Amino acid sequence: MAPNVRVSNAFRAMAAIGIPEETVRPVLKNLLNLYDKNWEHIEEENYRALADAIFESQENKHLTQSSSSEDTAEQSQLLLRDKRAQHEVVSAEKHLRDKRKEPTTPRHPSRLERTEHPQLCPRDKTTEPGFVSPQTHCRGKQKEIVLSPQTCHSQEREELNRPCLRESGTEFGADSPQTQLKDKGKKPIPQIASREQISNSKRTSSALIKNHPYNALMKPKSEPFTDDIPHFEVPIAVIHPNDSCPSRNEGIQDGSEPMVFLNGNEKYENDGVSDIPNKSASSLELANISESSSADFEIASSPLGEVKISLNCNSALGRPDFHMPSLDAVLKMVEDKCLKSYKIINPDFSIMKLMKELCQCFLDVGTESTGEKGEGHTNVTPTLDSLKKSCIQNALGPKGSRVDNLNMPAGSLNCSLNFPSSAKDLKGSQSSNSRSLVVVHQKQFTLDDVRPLHDVADISKGEERVRIPLVNEISSEPYPPSFYYIPHNIVYQNAYINFSLARIGDEDCCSNCFGDCMSSSIPCACARETGGEFAYTLEGLVTKKFLDDCISMSHDPEKHNLFYCQDCPLERSKNEDLPDQCKGHLVRKFIKECWSKCGCNKQCGNRVVQRGITCNLQVFLTPHGKGWGLRTLEDLPRGAFVCEYVGEILTNTELYERNMRSTGNERHTYPVLLDADWGSEGVLKDEEALCLDATFYGNVARFINHRCFDANLVEIPVEIEAPDHHYYHIAFFTSRKVEALEELTWDYGIDFNDHDHPVKAFRCLCGSEGCRDVKHTHS
Numbered sequence: 001m002a003p004n005v006r007v008s009n010a011f012r013a014m015a016a017i018g019i020p021e022e023t024v025r026p027v028l029k030n031l032l033n034l035y036d037k038n039w040e041h042i043e044e045e046n047y048r049a050l051a052d053a054i055f056e057s058q059e060n061k062h063l064t065q066s067s068s069s070e071d072t073a074e075q076s077q078l079l080l081r082d083k084r085a086q087h088e089v090v091s092a093e094k095h096l097r098d099k100r101k102e103p104t105t106p107r108h109p110s111r112l113e114r115t116e117h118p119q120l121c122p123r124d125k126t127t128e129p130g131f132v133s134p135q136t137h138c139r140g141k142q143k144e145i146v147l148s149p150q151t152c153h154s155q156e157r158e159e160l161n162r163p164c165l166r167e168s169g170t171e172f173g174a175d176s177p178q179t180q181l182k183d184k185g186k187k188p189i190p191q192i193a194s195r196e197q198i199s200n201s202k203r204t205s206s207a208l209i210k211n212h213p214y215n216a217l218m219k220p221k222s223e224p225f226t227d228d229i230p231h232f233e234v235p236i237a238v239i240h241p242n243d244s245c246p247s248r249n250e251g252i253q254d255g256s257e258p259m260v261f262l263n264g265n266e267k268y269e270n271d272g273v274s275d276i277p278n279k280s281a282s283s284l285e286l287a288n289i290s291e292s293s294s295a296d297f298e299i300a301s302s303p304l305g306e307v308k309i310s311l312n313c314n315s316a317l318g319r320p321d322f323h324m325p326s327l328d329a330v331l332k333m334v335e336d337k338c339l340k341s342y343k344i345i346n347p348d349f350s351i352m353k354l355m356k357e358l359c360q361c362f363l364d365v366g367t368e369s370t371g372e373k374g375e376g377h378t379n380v381t382p383t384l385d386s387l388k389k390s391c392i393q394n395a396l397g398p399k400g401s402r403v404d405n406l407n408m409p410a411g412s413l414n415c416s417l418n419f420p421s422s423a424k425d426l427k428g429s430q431s432s433n434s435r436s437l438v439v440v441h442q443k444q445f446t447l448d449d450v451r452p453l454h455d456v457a458d459i460s461k462g463e464e465r466v467r468i469p470l471v472n473e474i475s476s477e478p479y480p481p482s483f484y485y486i487p488h489n490i491v492y493q494n495a496y497i498n499f500s501l502a503r504i505g506d507e508d509c510c511s512n513c514f515g516d517c518m519s520s521s522i523p524c525a526c527a528r529e530t531g532g533e534f535a536y537t538l539e540g541l542v543t544k545k546f547l548d549d550c551i552s553m554s555h556d557p558e559k560h561n562l563f564y565c566q567d568c569p570l571e572r573s574k575n576e577d578l579p580d581q582c583k584g585h586l587v588r589k590f591i592k593e594c595w596s597k598c599g600c601n602k603q604c605g606n607r608v609v610q611r612g613i614t615c616n617l618q619v620f621l622t623p624h625g626k627g628w629g630l631r632t633l634e635d636l637p638r639g640a641f642v643c644e645y646v647g648e649i650l651t652n653t654e655l656y657e658r659n660m661r662s663t664g665n666e667r668h669t670y671p672v673l674l675d676a677d678w679g680s681e682g683v684l685k686d687e688e689a690l691c692l693d694a695t696f697y698g699n700v701a702r703f704i705n706h707r708c709f710d711a712n713l714v715e716i717p718v719e720i721e722a723p724d725h726h727y728y729h730i731a732f733f734t735s736r737k738v739e740a741l742e743e744l745t746w747d748y749g750i751d752f753n754d755h756d757h758p759v760k761a762f763r764c765l766c767g768s769e770g771c772r773d774v775k776h777t778h779s
């Protein structure tokens with residue numbers, strides 16, 4: 001083969017994995033020199049040697065920040081000689097093949113085109129809103145993590161690993177146990193994947209990244225770092241363990257002596273750090289694991305269990321070319337190195353997880369050495385909780401009093417790791433033992449602990465078109481539990497929703513309409529789903545017939561169609577090997593609203609739910625023990641839209657994982673299953689079997705209390721953006737005329753007599769004559 005063809009082929013192969021020609025060129029040149037123009041070595045295994053050399057040269061470039069291309073070339077040559085034969089490299093061809101594999105999903109037939117669901121049967125309440133997936137098995141699998149011995153420079157950093165979130169229709173990577181489950185049985189992940197490659201792929205196609213083997217490497221967006229806390233910089237105690245990870249090193253730390261160096265089980269003093277100002281072992285413990293003379297690795301902990309990791313790279317000192325690298329770049333490089341050098345193929349691997357493991361190890365070892373670990377009432381919390389505690393600390397005044405209006409941005413749980421002198425004022429949350437190591441008493445810190453208080457003038461914080469005030473006229477209970485107010489649903493992580501315009505066929509939109517579709521004498525294509533008639537009246541209310549049908553479905557589900565999945569996602573996630581039979585899903589009526597591909601305007605009468613809340617609502621403390629509730633401040637006619645049920649969109653498996661992790665008092669709302677139209681989709685994949693959870697992220701609907709039978713709201717599925725019927729909006733409409741100041745209620749569909757249900761139902765205080773919580777009503 002002619003050399004120029006071979007060069008082009010090499011460029012093409014590298015381009016396929018996202019490496020530009022200008023990056024390839026100098027490395028290829030060096031490689032050819034090194035291999036004496038022996039192309040076979042370069043071409044074998046899909047240019048493995050070349051890709052390897054490029055990655056290493058780039059890593060090296062990051063490390064030294066050498067701007068000279070000659071330097072880079074020299075470094076690549078050096079690296080090439082030292083190249084490890086065992087490295088595995090992404091197969092360029094495979095990657096290219098994967099990239100081409102865009103999933104295509106056929107348009108789903110409209111409801112009218114579909115065949116009717118034949119089976120009729122009594123309703124099973126476990127399929128109702130209020131049903132929480134009952135899976136309970138635990139999947140706490142320990143990861144194998146190998147620490148890279150290579151030195152690197154980093155400032156101290158913390159990251160709070162909040163749940164990964166993305167706006168509906170956008171994609172963030174997976175970084176969760178769910179991914180493990182989802183990817184179960186799939187091929188191992190190729191071991192070199194830069195974050196750029198991932199995000200490039202992401203831009204190419206969200207559908208692609210969904211199924212992309214690299215998606216497990218993508219991490220939730222990092223929180224801002226806290227990187228300049230001077231009192232962490234000098235160690236109080238220094239540990240030199242034999243291991244790189246402080247595993248079971250039974251070192252003894254003596255809190256009465258602030259400067260204690262530990263080497264394995266040996267203890268010796270070091271005067272060099274004894275005069276650290278403003279330090280006290282009771283407020284801060286710090287271990288320094290010095291692996292080599294070139295780098296120090298420090299871990300600090302506070303009495304609250306907060307842990308800070310710091311890497312000091314001595315070799316950087318005195319180098320004129322050194323500049324502070326971006327932490328993201330450092331983390332990315334370490335992840336890449338770990339993946340390449342140590343062949344870590346756990347799809348969940350991330351350097352932040354490794355750091356957290358490290359913190360956990362640090363605390364484990366620390367508390368183990370006190371001899372107090374293992375008692376049922378104590379627990380050393382991992383970094384996440386520690387950080388949260390730090391936030392609480394910041395939220396408290398000098399004597400532990402709450403500081404109102406803590407200025408913490410919504411959407412951020414991150415906070416700096418400060419150790420205020422009042423740390424000890426947090427009585428009950430922690431204690432120090434005689435050696436000043438910290439034992440944190442088991443306390444479940446929830447969102448309530450870390451979120452700022454609500455804005456009583458508008459609980460939506462300006463997110464809605466109307467203000468939604470909060471009042472408490474009956475007790476001193478100050479605020480409802482904290483949550484993030486979101487006006488629109490947000491995908492938690494793995495839920496698959498495709499909002500692409502290309503998927504909306506001509507029969508699913510009215511591109512030829514203009515102005516208000518309702519003013520036309522002939523209903524447009526968007527009315528097709530509702531039998532050729534709009535579900536809304538000219539006044540914007542749900543039509544009587546449509547509303548009656550929906551209310552009847554809610555009251556007497558057994559009189560309506562239930563669809564039985566052949567392979568029910570709910571049962572599948574309970575027991576993958578031997579799933580139970582589907583318990584049935586109610587086939588509900590849909591409203592289909594006009595949307596962006598339609599020619600009408602935003603004021604079109606067939607756009608009600610998407611315009612958001614328009615009536616005046618108020619969150620209030622209910623008088624009879626139901627907690628907070630929602631009421632209207634104005635009279636509402638029958639069929640009026642009140643609000644949507646907004647929350648995180650989770651897959652059924654994710655909900656199961658969440659339920660497994662949640663503690664009883666953490667759950668404030670009921671997840672709602674979006675199973676109304678599962679029958680139209682054939683066998684649903686887990687990422688298509690969706691539900692909403694408004695516990696942590698939600699809107700005002702999370703305050704709507706349950707009422708058996710005669711609730712004044714009814715929920716109606718509304719299709720807006722996605723013609724795929726596994727995703728729709730849940731909208732609440734009034735089922736009758738509601739007067740100002742009446743509490744708004746909704747029938748959660750709970751079967752209070754189902755004592756086998758994994759989620760214990762609350763004691764119903766709805767007061768309805770037809771209350772289904774018979775045992776409690778009559779006791």
Ligand SMILES: C[S@@+](CC[C@H](N)C(=O)[O-])C[C@H]1O[C@@H](n2cnc3c(N)ncnc32)[C@H](O)[C@@H]1O
Pocket residue numbers: 480481625626627628629668669670701702703704705706707762763764765766
């Ligand atoms: C979606 S939340 C409603 C808002 C809630 N009351 C609050 O204070 O945040 C559901 C929870 O409210 C309470 N709740 C709702 N309806 C109730 C009822 N009819 N009787 C008693 N408690 C009720 C239960 O604790 C339930 O778990």
